[in-house]
Amino acid sequence: MSQKNTHLPAHLHDIRQQVEGYARGYGLDFYDTVFEVLGFDEINMVAAYGGFPNRYPHWRFGMDYERLSKGYEYGLSKIYEMVINNDPSYAYLLESNMDVDQKLVMAHVFGHVDFFKNNFMFRHTNRKMMDQMANHATRVRRYQDELGVEKVEDFIDRCLSIENLIDYQSPYVRRHADKKLEAEQQPHVAKGFKTGREYMREYINPPEFMRAQQERIEQDLQRQKKVPERPERDVLQFLLEWAPLERWEHDVLSIIREEAYYFAPQGQTKIMNEGWATYWHSTIMTQKALTAAELIDYADHHSGTLATHPGQLNPYKLGVELWRDIEDRWNKGRFGKEYDDCDSFEERRRWDRKLGAGRQKIFEVRKHYNDVTFIDEFLTLEFCVDQQLFTFGYNEKHQRWEIVEREFRKVKDKLLHMLTNFGQPIIAVEDGNYENRGELLLIHKHDGVDLKVDYARDTLRNLQSLWRRPANLISKLDGRGVIFRFDGRDHSDKKIDL
Numbered sequence: 001m002s003q004k005n006t007h008l009p010a011h012l013h014d015i016r017q018q019v020e021g022y023a024r025g026y027g028l029d030f031y032d033t034v035f036e037v038l039g040f041d042e043i044n045m046v047a048a049y050g051g052f053p054n055r056y057p058h059w060r061f062g063m064d065y066e067r068l069s070k071g072y073e074y075g076l077s078k079i080y081e082m083v084i085n086n087d088p089s090y091a092y093l094l095e096s097n098m099d100v101d102q103k104l105v106m107a108h109v110f111g112h113v114d115f116f117k118n119n120f121m122f123r124h125t126n127r128k129m130m131d132q133m134a135n136h137a138t139r140v141r142r143y144q145d146e147l148g149v150e151k152v153e154d155f156i157d158r159c160l161s162i163e164n165l166i167d168y169q170s171p172y173v174r175r176h177a178d179k180k181l182e183a184e185q186q187p188h189v190a191k192g193f194k195t196g197r198e199y200m201r202e203y204i205n206p207p208e209f210m211r212a213q214q215e216r217i218e219q220d221l222q223r224q225k226k227v228p229e230r231p232e233r234d235v236l237q238f239l240l241e242w243a244p245l246e247r248w249e250h251d252v253l254s255i256i257r258e259e260a261y262y263f264a265p266q267g268q269t270k271i272m273n274e275g276w277a278t279y280w281h282s283t284i285m286t287q288k289a290l291t292a293a294e295l296i297d298y299a300d301h302h303s304g305t306l307a308t309h310p311g312q313l314n315p316y317k318l319g320v321e322l323w324r325d326i327e328d329r330w331n332k333g334r335f336g337k338e339y340d341d342c343d344s345f346e347e348r349r350r351w352d353r354k355l356g357a358g359r360q361k362i363f364e365v366r367k368h369y370n371d372v373t374f375i376d377e378f379l380t381l382e383f384c385v386d387q388q389l390f391t392f393g394y395n396e397k398h399q400r401w402e403i404v405e406r407e408f409r410k411v412k413d414k415l416l417h418m419l420t421n422f423g424q425p426i427i428a429v430e431d432g433n434y435e436n437r438g439e440l441l442l443i444h445k446h447d448g449v450d451l452k453v454d455y456a457r458d459t460l461r462n463l464q465s466l467w468r469r470p471a472n473l474i475s476k477l478d479g480r481g482v483i484f485r486f487d488g489r490d491h492s493d494k495k496i497d498l
Helices: 010-025 040-048 059-073 099-118 129-147 149-160 179-185 198-204 207-224 235-242 247-268 270-289 292-306 315-332 337-341 345-350 358-368 371-378 381-387 408-423 453-467
Strands: 033-038 081-084 089-094 391-395 400-405 426-434 439-445 471-477 480-486 491-496
Touching: 010 033, 010 099, 010 270, 033 040, 033 099, 040 059, 040 081, 040 089, 081 099, 089 099, 099 270, 099 292, 099 358, 129 149, 129 247, 149 247, 149 453, 235 247, 235 426, 235 453, 247 270, 270 292, 270 315, 270 358, 270 371, 292 315, 315 358, 315 371, 315 381, 371 408, 381 408, 426 471, 439 453, 453 471, 453 480, 453 491
Parallel strands: 033 089, 439 471
Antiparallel strands: 081 089, 391 400, 426 439, 471 480, 480 491
């Protein structure tokens, strides 16, 4: 255990050692974790900065702080824990928590850190982000000192409005061919005259001649090439490469993009991650850490974590129940061809091959899945029925929210649709020289997620301010193709054929 944790109060230090021992005993593998004890005002401040107290200054963090403070003051919300994906990891404990809550939070934190360390989605994240955030803050403050707070904050506002326009899959898949290999294989590299003698190469093809040939080829290609060559989903990266940004603007936009990619895996594994941490805090508490005197308080607070409110999806509840279902199925052998081919509901209900492979299976799943693949692979009809999952919608005729579907396939598809790209429209850069006027053209891949027109217009306004030329966006509206445009002064839109 790191010496950084020795400043915890003595009784919390003892609790931490005890809970960490239990967690490691169950096979959890996590980075050293630094626990800090904060008052409610301090923890609200840290939460407002996304868990990074040394983050760059911006008015939205102050707004978040006010919201959190009022929620705590009026008894509407309370932060029990926060944990940061870092090595070492940092976790914050609320000073006013009872000891039973501190035990629960520590067990929950160790579950999170195990997930951060081992899940493939976090493999590309910066494990020294606490230091990097401080570096970002230093750079932003320097620009504010040089250029004025208002100018820099206004630019950050525009960047934050498009921070979701990144390619969430790019750290895990290769969308473009290797550029070196591409250069070797393509005919747009100057090759010069052929010679049968290697020692004659430079005499027949002098370097000056080769450079001139290459420049001519590249100029011809530049006139022919479409930029980007194929739709680019990482809009921020495209802007960094091609937009006429000032040096400080380029740096600030790169900061926003880097932080967006850091936080992205947490959104892509919310159900798995919270479910995994909840599974382990409940396991550690009920099997190891609880005393008889703490049982009622634990049950009260744990049930509050899993409470499901009307019209809301609780990731803690759905996640932990799905982890438990996977463990139970692999313990009983309720998977594979023989089980799938069994069409007797009663026989399937009583099915138990006593394999005992559940714990091994959940550790395997924890490593290789994200929320979309987790739900797609393991959400079964039996689970859906048992958890009473359904979709709902607003009935205009009766002016109320109602259950729309209980059918398993439709419920599962709705859930997957919510999780894919966070339920947000998929936007890509189609052309950086639209109609040969230097305008920016984006395209909305319409897969059922409609654009909110007011959001689209605000986004175009901010994109235009970075591109310095008109920005356009092709989408569908009421089943018809439409192109939205902002030229720097006015918005317009017109119907088009798609």
